[in-house]
Amino acid sequence: MSKTPIQFTLNGKPTSVFVNGGANLLEVLRRDVGDMTLKYGCGQGTCGTCTVLIDGEPHLGCLTLAETVEGRQIETVNGMADGPELHPLQKLFMENFAAQCGFCTPGMLMAASSLLNRNPNPSREEVVEAISGNICRCTGYEPIIDAILQAASSLRGRAF
Amino acid sequence: MISVETFQTIQQASSAMTGNTAYLGGGTLLMRTLNYGEQDFEKIIRSTDNNLKTINDAGDRVIIGAGVTMAQVIAESSLAFLAPVARSVGGPAIRNMATVGGNLFAQHPYGDFTVALLAFDGIVKMDNGSEHDLEQFLSSRDNISGIVSSVSISKPNGQDFKYKKVSRVKPKGISVMSIAAWLPVSAGRPSNVRIAFGAMGTTPLRSKSAEKALEGVSIDASGILPALQALAQDFSPPDDAIASGWYRAQVAPVHLRRLLLGEVEA
Numbered sequence: 001m002s003k004t005p006i007q008f009t010l011n012g013k014p015t016s017v018f019v020n021g022g023a024n025l026l027e028v029l030r031r032d033v034g035d036m037t038l039k040y041g042c043g044q045g046t047c048g049t050c051t052v053l054i055d056g057e058p059h060l061g062c063l064t065l066a067e068t069v070e071g072r073q074i075e076t077v078n079g080m081a082d083g084p085e086l087h088p089l090q091k092l093f094m095e096n097f098a099a100q101c102g103f104c105t106p107g108m109l110m111a112a113s114s115l116l117n118r119n120p121n122p123s124r125e126e127v128v129e130a131i132s133g134n135i136c137r138c139t140g141y142e143p144i145i146d147a148i149l150q151a152a153s154s155l156r157g158r159a160f
Numbered sequence: 161m162i163s164v165e166t167f168q169t170i171q172q173a174s175s176a177m178t179g180n181t182a183y184l185g186g187g188t189l190l191m192r193t194l195n196y197g198e199q200d201f202e203k204i205i206r207s208t209d210n211n212l213k214t215i216n217d218a219g220d221r222v223i224i225g226a227g228v229t230m231a232q233v234i235a236e237s238s239l240a241f242l243a244p245v246a247r248s249v250g251g252p253a254i255r256n257m258a259t260v261g262g263n264l265f266a267q268h269p270y271g272d273f274t275v276a277l278l279a280f281d282g283i284v285k286m287d288n289g290s291e292h293d294l295e296q297f298l299s300s301r302d303n304i305s306g307i308v309s310s311v312s313i314s315k316p317n318g319q320d321f322k323y324k325k326v327s328r329v330k331p332k333g334i335s336v337m338s339i340a341a342w343l344p345v346s347a348g349r350p351s352n353v354r355i356a357f358g359a360m361g362t363t364p365l366r367s368k369s370a371e372k373a374l375e376g377v378s379i380d381a382s383g384i385l386p387a388l389q390a391l392a393q394d395f396s397p398p399d400d401a402i403a404s405g406w407y408r409a410q411v412a413p414v415h416l417r418r419l420l421l422g423e424v425e426a
Binding site: 002004020021022024043044045048051054057058059060062063064065067068111114115128129130131132133134 | 161162163164166184187188191192194195196204206231250251252253254256257331332
């Protein structure tokens with residue numbers, strides 16, 4: 001079986017991998033690169049748990065043909081923490097019990113990260129819109145929304 | 161194993177569309193068939209042609225490249241009238257991927273963006289330069305060869321376009337139905353009205369009976385009543401997991417009335 005070599009930057013690190021024809025980015029990152037943070041949920045673009053940032057914008061790993069990310073910048077939850085220091089979004093998800101079973105959390109964090117990168121002071125409605133493509137079956141969403149709003153406040157350097 | 165071929169121009173890509181091939185736009189339709197092993201193709205063709213991602217003003221019409229994403233539509237100030245339509249398609253990740261060209265091929269009950277294109281008298285242009293009326297294109301889309309290069313639509317004036325997507329899940333869900341209404345005004349009355357529905361058939365459809373009934377009437381409760389009653393003539397909606405065809409037929413007049421009169425839903 002012939003494979004295609006592709007190169008991209010994953011969480012700031014140059015990454016090279018051989019991919020099967022037709023492989024999606026989710027399976028390449030998990031199986032071939034070893035980044036297990038993003039999850040396989042529905043495989044049809046409905047649940048959002050495979051959300052990654054490509055050139056800073058959220059995309060669904062399961063619907064992204066791996067060969068289309070040649071030369072692009074990819075970010076996953078693996079790149080959020082600074083060593084042992086969790087990102088404020090991660091800390092506040094934990095403190096707000098915004099992760100219960102945790103399966104949606106990687107996608108939620110990526111969707112939230114993208115929002116806060118372009119809009120440091122989102123309204124509650126904007127947060128709801130930002131995570132509208134991510135399904136959570138545990139929390140009822142409110143703790144997640146609260147966590148993102150508190151993280152926005154924290155990142156702006158204000159006490160909440 | 162699937163092979164992937166990438167071409168710089170859409171014409172080169174089209175030439176390679178022989179045998180068991182499929183064209184990849186944003187991936188939101190094609191990749192899901194691959195993920196489920198339901199593909200009937202052996203080769204994926206794609207193009208990096210920048211012309212597919214352009215939006216051009218052409219006087220009273222605007223030409224939208226087939227590779228323009230929903231996120232691009234939202235960001236483009238000259239397409240502000242289409243932003244609410246694009247925003248109704250999926251979440252932010254889907255909108256960064258899903259393309260205008262791909263939406264033309266979305267199966268029921270998807271394809272909300274195409275509903276608006278249909279209301280604006282969309283014309284589909286193929287890679288070989290041939291053009292198809294969107295209504296005709298949709299009725300034969302499974303048998304059309306070639307690659308869609310762009311869709312041109314009429315531009316509305318001011319506030320004469322209305323759109324709503326009805327779904328059970330908030331804030332985003334799959335369509336029970338979507339409705340696009342373009343009501344150009346001439347001498348103070350609607351003229352050349354277009355009413356298009358999504359999820360009321362196997363493809364987005366116009367309600368020509370309602371359009372006819374809205375010509376020249378006053379847009380108020382009594383003026384639009386014949387149009388609401390006429391809807392049943394145009395649709396035979398299918399059953400699916402979101403709603404039965406019977407339910408869709410029953411509530412379509414209610415949602416059209418709410419849209420036309422600007423009624424706020426409870």
